[in-house]
Amino acid sequence: GAGVSQSPSNKVTEKGKDVELRCDPISGHTALYWYRQSLGQGLEFLIYFQGNSAPDKSGLPSDRFSAERTGGSVSTLTIQRTQQEDSAVYLCASSTRGGQGGELFFGEGSRLTVL
Amino acid sequence: QKEVEQDPGPLSVPEGAIVSLNCTYSNSAFQYFMWYRQYSRKGPELLMYTYSSGNKEDGRFTAQVDKSSKYISLFIRDSQPSDSATYLCATAYGGSQGNLIFGKGTKLSVKP
Numbered sequence: 290g291a292g293v294s295q296s297p298s299n300k301v302t303e304k305g306k307d308v309e310l311r312c313d314p315i316s317g318h319t320a321l322y323w324y325r326q327s328l329g330q331g332l333e334f335l336i337y338f339q340g341n342s343a344p345d346k347s348g349l350p351s352d353r354f355s356a357e358r359t360g361g362s363v364s365t366l367t368i369q370r371t372q373q374e375d376s377a378v379y380l381c382a383s384s385t386r387g388g389q390g391g392e393l394f395f396g397e398g399s400r401l402t403v404l
Numbered sequence: 405q406k407e408v409e410q411d412p413g414p415l416s417v418p419e420g421a422i423v424s425l426n427c428t429y430s431n432s433a434f435q436y437f438m439w440y441r442q443y444s445r446k447g448p449e450l451l452m453y454t455y456s457s458g459n460k461e462d463g464r465f466t467a468q469v470d471k472s473s474k475y476i477s478l479f480i481r482d483s484q485p486s487d488s489a490t491y492l493c494a495t496a497y498g499g500s501q502g503n504l505i506f507g508k509g510t511k512l513s514v515k516p
Contacts, residue, residue, distance in 0.1 A: 293447070322503060329412065331508035332448070332492065345503060380447055393504060395447030 291315070293396035295381050301402045302371055310366045310399045314383030321364050322384070322393060323356060327377040335379075338364060371403045407431055410493055410507025419516050423480040427493035427507045430474065434495040434505075437469045439478045442490045442509065451491070452478065483514045 294313040323335040334348040338358045358364040382393035410427045440448035452467040460467045468477040492509040
């Protein structure tokens with residue numbers, strides 16, 4: 290009965306380094322989402338996958354951010370040349386179906402600190 | 405103007421109080437309305453889900469949507485210290501569009 294698993298749970302990096310954040314969704318969930326949660330800013334949508342394709346990448350804040358999903362399962366969010374403003378909790382969620390308000394099941398997040 | 409507005413609080417109430425949490429939204433195309441609860445250092449979890457206007461009750465929780473005024477509410481009766489968390493409202497367009505649009509969240513503290 291595993292839920293959404295994210296790793297690492299905490300990551301401290303230096304400005305300019307690249308980071309990879311991993312999300313392992315609930316088995317069988319076809320939809321996968323990445324959100325960013327900064328202090329006082331709520332949840333900011335980044336990208337949505339349906340299977341391996343990303344019909345909505347509109348929330349990625351810059352070309353330093355990219356994400357992929359393979360095998361309809363695991364997803365990786367990559368941030369290149371990290372900046373201090375990238376510091377946030379990155380939350381992954383999965384759902385049995387995209388859209389139509391289907392329930393999102395969230396992981397506990399990856400807390401990124403850029404020094 | 406953000407698509408979903410929510411007062412971040414914090415809101416502090418005594419145990420047993422009735423809590424009212426509210427959001428407003430700007431886009432009349434939203435069809436689905438949700439409340440998520442987030443405990444400290446955890447991911448959000450779905451609390452209530454409604455489609456279109458009306459009320460939905462689940463135990464001590466009541467969700468209310470008024471599409472004419474674009475207003476979403478969550479009421480908590482007989483609040484308990486275990487209700488202390490951040491409450492996020494969320495909306496969705498429905499159809500094939502995937503993502504939920506969240507408010508900033510209201511941090512609630514229920515004092516024993």
